[in-house]
Amino acid sequence: xxxxxxxxxxxxxxxxxxxxxxxxxxxxxxxxxxxxxxxxxxxxxxxxxxxxxxxxxxxxxxxxxxxxxxxxxxxxxxxxxxxxxxxxxxxxxxxxxxxxxxxxxxxxxxx
Amino acid sequence: xxxxxxxxxxxxxxxxxxxxxxxxxxxxxxxxxxxxxxxxxxxxxxxxxxxxxxxxxxxxxxxxxxxxxxxxxxxxxxxxxxxxxxxxxxxxxxxxxxxxxxxxxxxxxxxxxxx
Numbered sequence: 001x002x003x004x005x006x007x008x009x010x011x012x013x014x015x016x017x018x019x020x021x022x023x024x025x026x027x028x029x030x031x032x033x034x035x036x037x038x039x040x041x042x043x044x045x046x047x048x049x050x051x052x053x054x055x056x057x058x059x060x061x062x063x064x065x066x067x068x069x070x071x072x073x074x075x076x077x078x079x080x081x082x083x084x085x086x087x088x089x090x091x092x093x094x095x096x097x098x099x100x101x102x103x104x105x106x107x108x109x110x111x
Numbered sequence: 112x113x114x115x116x117x118x119x120x121x122x123x124x125x126x127x128x129x130x131x132x133x134x135x136x137x138x139x140x141x142x143x144x145x146x147x148x149x150x151x152x153x154x155x156x157x158x159x160x161x162x163x164x165x166x167x168x169x170x171x172x173x174x175x176x177x178x179x180x181x182x183x184x185x186x187x188x189x190x191x192x193x194x195x196x197x198x199x200x201x202x203x204x205x206x207x208x209x210x211x212x213x214x215x216x217x218x219x220x221x222x223x224x225x226x
Contacts, residue, residue: 032211036216042218043117043216043217043218044200044202044216046213049211049213051211088152090155094212098160098204099160100145101157102157103154104153104154105152105153105154
């Protein structure tokens with residue numbers, strides 16, 4: 001069966017500091033990978049998706065970037081965090097079929 | 112521009128009764144619809160989905176209905192149980208690029224099932 005991992009689970013960072021969130025998927029190959037953010041009291045917003053190694057599509061222009069250095073690894077980064085980057089970050093995987101499966105999430109607080 | 116809307120932020124239902132969660136969409140390019148359940152500080156869990164070529168899909172206590180002409184879908188939970196208390200997200204899907212599917216989520220409805 002497939003599992004998806006995210007770390008860290010919780011992160012508190014000062015404004016202006018860098019960010020690196022990691023997501024890995026087990027039990028499948030060549031998945032589509034997605035990064036979402038849920039801001040407080042709001043729905044899930046798609047940030048990035050990837051259909052293969054090194055292929056990244058951005059949905060929302062912002063202070064964040066994503067990379068896919070390996071088939072089952074997806075990384076969300078920032079060079080300088082803003083207060084508005086606080087939120088709950090979710091990684092998901094899927095195939096050309098329609099269902100996406102989510103990881104446990106990372107709670108990021110920028111102070 | 113919210114393409115997927117869940118107009119009820121919260122819903123309370125008595126245990127054993129039916130819970131009906133509603134969702135409206137505006138983009139006619141959506142061809143697949145999903146419901147997710149989310150507990151605090153956890154990732155959403157997939158519940159049930161429906162293709163745009165169908166009008167009903169049932170899985171145990173969960174049934175999703177799709178009315179394409181009204182661009183409306185609903186999730187019915189019968190009978191409701193206290194463990195169903197969570198935030199429910201409606202999501203709509205369309206092909207993005209290559210094989211990627213882009214999900215657009217509603218803002219969620221907090222369901223509380225009272226014992």
